Amino acid sequence: LNEQRRIVAKLDRLFARSRCAREELGRVSGLVQRYKQAVLAAAFHGDLTADWRAENIASTWATIPLSEACLSITDGDHQAPPKVEKGIPFITISAINDGKLNLSKATRFVSKSYFESRSPQRKPAKGDILFSVTGSIGIPVLVDTCELFTFQRHIGILKVNKNLTLEKYLLYILGSEQIKRQGLDVATGTAQLTIPLGGLRNFQIPLPTLEEQKEIVKRVEKLFKVIDIIEQEHQKASKLLDRLEKATLSKAFRGELVPQDPNDEPAAVLLERIQAERQTQPKRKAKSTRKPKAN
Structure with missing residues (x-):
């Protein structure tokens, strides 16, 4: 029983951390969309290619x-x-x-x-x-x-x-x-x-001019590629988190998650004590399943 309590306490701590990780990962998809919209906003306000216009003679938008x-x-x-x-x-x-x-x-x-x-x-x-x-x-x-x-x-x-x-x-x-x-x-x-x-x-x-449009497209796609990599890593992390929780449970029920204490009551002794307690309890009469005879 003492080891069960230690296992449960350890699982509670680990799963609390995995819940926090899952909540943080859940924010990534929303952030990815916000980042992409920020890139597009910069692109179509002219901010994304301001340095390019400074180096190239380009007409106004x-x-x-x-x-x-x-x-x-x-x-x-x-x-x-x-x-x-x-x-x-x-x-x-x-x-x-x-x-x-x-x-x-x-x-x-x-x-x-x-x-x-x-x-x-x-x-x-x-x-x-x-x-x-x-x-x-x-x-x-x-x-x-x-x-x-x-x-x-x-x-x-x-x-x-x-x-x-x-x-x-x-x-x-x-x-x-x-x-x-x-x-x-x-x-x-x-x-x-x-x-x-x-x-x-x-x-x-x-x-803008066709030349600047080409530059805008090139820069947008370069930034989107980086953002897409973040999204892919987020998806991998979510799958790994699922695997981690299953692996943690497997380790717990193989007796490998927490150290064992030699002072704890051995499982064999616990089972013997449970069996002895059952034998001392009065037996309940089994309910009759026979149907009463009809008059």
Whole structure:
């Protein structure tokens, strides 16, 4: 019994420390997102490349509507398309809600003839940007595949004007807090927010030269890579913490967690004493399981 008490006390102390570690690790995901938004804020206020502008002759930044940075801005199908068993994937927001295009999440398909009947502005191509406009609003995703697919009206599609804007520059700015605030300002609805296309086209974005856009993208991606490594280490630490707790329990119940005390009552003596106490107790009569006879 004394050793049991020492084991429990030791486990309580160790698990209290692991709970603190788990709470600290739980803060990392939120901090990672804050760091990324801080990087984007610095990028699109011009602070991230201030030293670059000092060394390079660059024109001043302009602020333009999003529609001027794109050849077209529209959305997906407003009516449910006719389904086929196999064909071209038809995606919903679930295929982009983690910030990357995942066509494997398509739950339905359309025929190629249906796809071909869509207007060119609604046919995704590599380099286009998808942007969620209903429900989980404000998620930008770069189309990084040549595979054919189509999508519902909850997703907007931006055909980038490459003479003015780099695809990745526009992608990163659409993921910034300043764009999210503009989206919330123009969104309609209560149960399900919707950014109207007119509001989306009128988003105001900062526009430096193409050369500075390239520098901004390079620096943002370099910093994001460091932040992503922190996130990966956080995930590894969380898994190691789970393994540590299991290993601690295994060690405890192998008798290796706390030192044994030779003055403690040996387990064999304890078991003999328990057996002797049971034998001295009066035996209880077993309840009869027989049913009474019917009269």
